[in-house]
Amino acid sequence: MKCETAFLRYHSFAEEDVKKFINHWMAGSNPKLMHLRLNCFKLEPNWEHILEGIEYGVWEEKEKKKRPRNFKDHYIYRVEKIDCQNGLDFERKSDGMIGTVMHQSDQIDFFVWHDIQF
Numbered sequence: 001m002k003c004e005t006a007f008l009r010y011h012s013f014a015e016e017d018v019k020k021f022i023n024h025w026m027a028g029s030n031p032k033l034m035h036l037r038l039n040c041f042k043l044e045p046n047w048e049h050i051l052e053g054i055e056y057g058v059w060e061e062k063e064k065k066k067r068p069r070n071f072k073d074h075y076i077y078r079v080e081k082i083d084c085q086n087g088l089d090f091e092r093k094s095d096g097m098i099g100t101v102m103h104q105s106d107q108i109d110f111f112v113w114h115d116i117q118f
Contacts (some may be wrong), residue, residue, distance in 0.1 A: 001030050005073065010108040018108060019050040025112075026054060026082065028094050036110040044103050047088060051101075056090040059100075065096050067113045082112060084094055 018038070020057070047056075060066065067089065073080040087102035087109075098113040 002032060003035045004032050004034045005106070006033075006035075007039075009039045011037055011038060011040065015045050015050055018045065018101075018110075019052070022050065022054070022090075022099070022110070025099060025110075028092070033110075034083065034112050034114060035071065038108045039106060041077050041103060042106045045108060047101075051088065054090050056088045058088055059085055059089060067100065070109045071100070071113075082109065082111075084109075087111070 024030070055072050059069065061069065067084075069083065071082045071084050073082065084100050084102060087100035089098055089100050091098055100111040100113070102109050
């Protein structure tokens with residue numbers, strides 16, 4: 001994908017596809033991506049399986065080098081603020097870019113923090 005934001009409401013992706021996508025991102029693909037949302041994930045995904053082989057951690061408010069708690073999606077007429085406190089964070093080794101994945105309601109969100117690096 002060459003887009004910055006992609007919201008896929010109707011798709012046939014499964015957990016294994018999310019795992020592949022994150023691994024491709026970790027390898028350097030999708031350099032412009034900022035936010036990917038996949039609807040139709042009613043159950044909490046198996047994050048241990050999806051992030052297998054990837055060092056990840058939870059967001060810590062007290063941590064000195066951290067990403068913000070909220071991700072801001074900028075649209076033409078408004079800004080959506082998304083609370084990422086419960087997200088799982090990981091770092092892309094090639095450039096230090098931070099990725100966060102989380103499940104809320106019936107969707108999986110994947111965020112990339114372009115302005116912040118560990």
